[in-house]
Amino acid sequence: MKTAIIGISGCLIFSVLAGPSLAQNKRGHGAVDLDPTVKGPVSGIGVESHDVVTMADRMVRDMLGNEVLANRKVPPRVILDSAYFTNESLQRINKNLITDRLRVGLNRASQGRMTFIARQNAAMIEEERALKREGVTDVGTTGLTRAQFGADFRLTGNIASADSRDNRTGTMQRFTQITFELVDLESGAIVWSNGYDIARAATDDVVYR
Amino acid sequence: MKSHGVLVFAALLMTSSLTAARAEKASPQVTSLVTLPAALGDVFEVQLSPELGYVETENGKHSLATFQFELMDGERIAILMQSDVALGGYIWRKDPEAKGIRPGWKSIGFGVSKAGKADTGYIWNYEKVKAGTYQVTLATQHTGVTARARIAFVNNNNIRFKKAEFESLLSRAIQVTPSAAPVSLAERGMAPPPVLTSKLPESGEAYVASKAIVLQPFYRSLYADGEHNAVVNFEKLGLAAMEQGHFLTAEWAFDEALKRIEAIYAKDKNAAAARSKWTKEGIKDFKGEPYERSMAYYYRGLLYLRAGDYENARAAFLTAEYQDSVAEGEEFQADFGLMNYLAGWSSRCAGDGARADELFEAARRHSPELTPPLEGDDTIVIAELGQGPVKVKRGQQSELLTFSKSINHGAAETVTIFAGDKEVPLREAASIVYQASTRGGRPVDAILKGKAVFRSGTGEAAKLVTDAVSGLVRLSTSAGVVGGVVGLGFALLSDSAKPDADIRMWDSLPDRVRLGTHSSGAGKLKVSYAGTALEAPKELGLTSRSGSCGVVWTRSHSALKIGAGVPGNEASAVASRSKKNETVQQDERFRRSLEEADTNSPVTEAVGRTVQ
Numbered sequence: 001m002k003t004a005i006i007g008i009s010g011c012l013i014f015s016v017l018a019g020p021s022l023a024q025n026k027r028g029h030g031a032v033d034l035d036p037t038v039k040g041p042v043s044g045i046g047v048e049s050h051d052v053v054t055m056a057d058r059m060v061r062d063m064l065g066n067e068v069l070a071n072r073k074v075p076p077r078v079i080l081d082s083a084y085f086t087n088e089s090l091q092r093i094n095k096n097l098i099t100d101r102l103r104v105g106l107n108r109a110s111q112g113r114m115t116f117i118a119r120q121n122a123a124m125i126e127e128e129r130a131l132k133r134e135g136v137t138d139v140g141t142t143g144l145t146r147a148q149f150g151a152d153f154r155l156t157g158n159i160a161s162a163d164s165r166d167n168r169t170g171t172m173q174r175f176t177q178i179t180f181e182l183v184d185l186e187s188g189a190i191v192w193s194n195g196y197d198i199a200r201a202a203t204d205d206v207v208y209r
Numbered sequence: 210m211k212s213h214g215v216l217v218f219a220a221l222l223m224t225s226s227l228t229a230a231r232a233e234k235a236s237p238q239v240t241s242l243v244t245l246p247a248a249l250g251d252v253f254e255v256q257l258s259p260e261l262g263y264v265e266t267e268n269g270k271h272s273l274a275t276f277q278f279e280l281m282d283g284e285r286i287a288i289l290m291q292s293d294v295a296l297g298g299y300i301w302r303k304d305p306e307a308k309g310i311r312p313g314w315k316s317i318g319f320g321v322s323k324a325g326k327a328d329t330g331y332i333w334n335y336e337k338v339k340a341g342t343y344q345v346t347l348a349t350q351h352t353g354v355t356a357r358a359r360i361a362f363v364n365n366n367n368i369r370f371k372k373a374e375f376e377s378l379l380s381r382a383i384q385v386t387p388s389a390a391p392v393s394l395a396e397r398g399m400a401p402p403p404v405l406t407s408k409l410p411e412s413g414e415a416y417v418a419s420k421a422i423v424l425q426p427f428y429r430s431l432y433a434d435g436e437h438n439a440v441v442n443f444e445k446l447g448l449a450a451m452e453q454g455h456f457l458t459a460e461w462a463f464d465e466a467l468k469r470i471e472a473i474y475a476k477d478k479n480a481a482a483a484r485s486k487w488t489k490e491g492i493k494d495f496k497g498e499p500y501e502r503s504m505a506y507y508y509r510g511l512l513y514l515r516a517g518d519y520e521n522a523r524a525a526f527l528t529a530e531y532q533d534s535v536a537e538g539e540e541f542q543a544d545f546g547l548m549n550y551l552a553g554w555s556s557r558c559a560g561d562g563a564r565a566d567e568l569f570e571a572a573r574r575h576s577p578e579l580t581p582p583l584e585g586d587d588t589i590v591i592a593e594l595g596q597g598p599v600k601v602k603r604g605q606q607s608e609l610l611t612f613s614k615s616i617n618h619g620a621a622e623t624v625t626i627f628a629g630d631k632e633v634p635l636r637e638a639a640s641i642v643y644q645a646s647t648r649g650g651r652p653v654d655a656i657l658k659g660k661a662v663f664r665s666g667t668g669e670a671a672k673l674v675t676d677a678v679s680g681l682v683r684l685s686t687s688a689g690v691v692g693g694v695v696g697l698g699f700a701l702l703s704d705s706a707k708p709d710a711d712i713r714m715w716d717s718l719p720d721r722v723r724l725g726t727h728s729s730g731a732g733k734l735k736v737s738y739a740g741t742a743l744e745a746p747k748e749l750g751l752t753s754r755s756g757s758c759g760v761v762w763t764r765s766h767s768a769l770k771i772g773a774g775v776p777g778n779e780a781s782a783v784a785s786r787s788k789k790n791e792t793v794q795q796d797e798r799f800r801r802s803l804e805e806a807d808t809n810s811p812v813t814e815a816v817g818r819t820v821q
Contacts (some may be wrong), residue, residue, distance in 0.1 A: 044471065087520040088564065092467075092509075095520075162686045163531055 089161035269352030404774035517755030546575030568819030588759035595619030595720025629732020
């Protein structure tokens, strides 16, 4: 079971990048709404919320432009979840933040040009199918199907990072590479791929080096 | 007259120009010279008797006891004595070229303590102290008598104790008995500095009372100390919670610690103040030395393993290794084989065989005995022994941070683990003292304001340390150094400069870690400890099987017994912080965030195996 936490690394204290009144308010501040698409008042050298939003949006646009995925007569069936999305980086992260946003964004933007399979809920679906067939419940309004949908394509991907530190200056630098691929579940062919790179650096106070 | 014996002895010691013939004729006979290891900050009470050791002069036997200690270049030491009979104190420095009464030892100084009265003595000033090994011998001025003496070794700059302070210091004396087998200081280890916890605000009482009883002392320290010691208080709470099976609490506590470790203090005023020569380093918010930061990731990684979250476990262990590394340019030199091994284990559990092999190989390069697990092994067993390293202040103005083994490092401790009737072979995976006292595998003499002073050869290291401890203040204007004013300026500045090293520490870490792997099908686990000084936890700290792998974690020293609070926390740093509005408000926000966090968790897993 994954922990529901983002490992946001390197949170800047007292940053003045955004919301200066928030960062510098000595008495603290009640909760305020932030724009998730821009850097917030707390930031670091790893993957952050605005990265998740930006990369998901970019991937959605790119997938919609892919002939194999978006313009078939019969909408392809796609599984978009984190089961085969691996984290090899040094950052602890909840991968569902990325894959959930990707799935929701693509589902909405594709407007029926793709069908998304909730494979992570297969057990839930089987449970309901059993109730209908046993007569415990009625058959609902969409009727019965022979089986759950099989999928055509599935998302795989990886988060990797390269970290370095200059001991003279105390500067820490991280390059994070996030790759996305859609794999044909019959042939194994990679029908679509794209990547998102992040390179950030920060310097801690000398007393912490 | 009997009392002349000591004076003769003293005179002989101080005069190095005696001929060999005269020296031999007049030479006192020293018998059973047993040396007790001492360190700055130690206070001892010892019995002197002819049976335990004496020096024989023409008048008879003068009972004695000898202490040995190490000094760095420029360090100042005051040795305070108090005894029930009149004593003489003789100070020697190890010098292979010294001849005379004690070949190989050069006489440095001499002091006298009158019966019943306390006396103090500076050995010498900072300009004359050379790095080396020193001994102080206490001897009774009269022959054939026993004595009880207290002796304190104090690192101080201009010591002028008042009587009450002196009495208070000596009242902390630890009883020691010279034994036939002298132990070196390196083997003995040192006691951690005292714990000081801030006063708990009234608002904290209800918060603490709402927590699990066994963990309340840790919550009390956490709430009282505020953001200042939040990292180490979260770490200690997390470890205690892990032992007790409060895993959600442990996860929360370590996540909070790691959040702060990862924070960039780019414009933090307390960090800036800690850089200043006018403020003690201990004013800054604690993050810990690299080895402490690594261990925070290590424990979080174990919790991820327990939950079956192998990728985040790997990320945690890899970051643990990264935190302990030293970068020279773009390269960093990692030497924490344990973390590579655990990252490899996590990769194997996650089904990433190639990465696992790579990481096991990296672990084996650092620690050849860490061979990869056998094919069918699906459970990792981790046993922690002893109590972790102690931070010590050294230097003329206590500005250097050094490390020592803990007095409870438990060299004699052993652990045996059986799975069914088959012993699980355990290998030494990490020495935390080694990690603390090295940077990328290079031994470190001391840390000065975050900069490591490396042992790099005869003379050079001493010079580095001398430069660091010389205490000279370089006054400068835009035109350059203002010559001639330096001497006067230094005299004025030295009284108010406060460069003390920050020795706050995570004292519930282990001294060393052993690990092994086995197949879960082998049978029920049984753990046995031997040679444990402190009470070992009665139950295994963590046993779990989630996903493809199991993890078993146990330790010989209970975090609960070691206790809450932060050793090395200083009243002056706490007082300085309390005067800053910004810090006070920061602590208020911290306490509000604690109250809002929902951290109460029942014991989520039965910890069902008994440690024998």
